[in-house]
Amino acid sequence: MIARARLITVVATVLAGAVGIISSTQTWLTVVLADGAAHALPVPGAAAIPVLAPLSLAVLALGGALSIVGLVLRYVFGALTVVIAVVLGVLTGQIVLAPPLAAVAATVTTATGLTGTEAVAAMVVGIGTTPWPAVTLVAWIVLLAAGLLALATARRWRGSGRKYSTDAATRASATAGPAASRPHDAIDSWDDLSRGDDPTAR
Known part of the structure; x- marks a missing residue:
C-alpha cells in the first residue's frame, strides 16, 4: 500500500x-x-x-x-x-x-x-x-x-529525482574529466583572449 x-x-x-x-x-x-x-x-x-x-x-x-x-x-x-x-x-x-x-x-x-x-x-x-x-x-x-x-x-x-540527479552528475563528471586533464593548447589561449584574459601573464 x-x-x-x-x-x-x-x-x-x-x-x-x-x-x-x-x-x-x-x-x-x-x-x-x-x-x-x-x-x-x-x-x-x-x-x-x-x-x-x-x-x-x-x-x-x-x-x-x-x-x-x-x-x-x-x-x-x-x-x-x-x-x-x-x-x-x-x-x-x-x-x-x-x-x-x-x-x-x-x-x-x-x-x-x-x-x-x-x-x-x-x-x-x-x-x-x-x-x-x-x-x-x-x-x-x-x-x-x-x-x-x-x-x-x-x-x-x-x-x-535521485536517479536523474545521479545520472546528471555522472555525465557531468565524465564530460569534465577529459577536459580537465587535457593540456592547455593554442585554442584555449584564444578562448582566454576572447574572455579578456592574457595567457602570457601566467
Missing part, C-alpha cells in the same frame, strides 16, 4: 481536478423565474461556485506536482490539497443540500438585468438541481482522502 501511495494520491488528485473542470461547464441548477417564461434558466457550475474552475485547475497542478516534488513540498502540497477539498466540499455541499440564492444570482442578473438580493429573490420562483453537484461532491471527498493520504505517507515515498 505504501509503495503505491504516491500513485494513488496523484491519480486521485488529477481525477478530482478533471471532474471539477468538466463539472464547471455543466448545468448544476435550473431556475424558474416569475416572468411568465415557460422554460427554466440553466446555471452552470462555474456560475454557481465562481471559484470552482480556478481551484479545479489548481488541483490538477497539485496532482502533477506531487508526482515529482521532494519531501517538504509533499507536505505543503498535501496540506493545500486538503484545504481546497474542504473549501470546495463545503461550497458544493451547500448546493446539494439547499441551493442558496447567491448561487443563481449572477445568472438571474445576466438574464433579467435585475440586481440586488431582494429583487433577485422576488424574481426567483424555484430552484432545481441536477446530478452534477452530487457527482462533484464525491470528487471532493476523494480529493480530501488523497490529501490526507499524502500527508500520512509522504515521508515513505521514494524520491523521484
